Amino acid sequence: MPQTSYWQKSTFSDGGDGNTCVELAATSPTTLRLRESETPHTQLTTTHAPLTHLIRELKSARSHNT
Secondary structure, three states: OOOOOOOEEOOOOOOOOOOOOEEEEEOOOOEEEEEEOOEEEEEEEEEHHHHHHHHHHHHHHHHHOO
């Protein structure tokens, strides 16, 4: 039976039911899945540590460019 995931939209999405955001779902205590709402069947699977590292790097780059 396929696992049902609870997808959360990014706080940077345009709100509503639009298809312009990144969504995240925890599929186990250690596994996370990401997808673009425009292409929900294409998903990236990762764990907390690499995703945390990516987010920190993106925030750091953004703060250096403002």
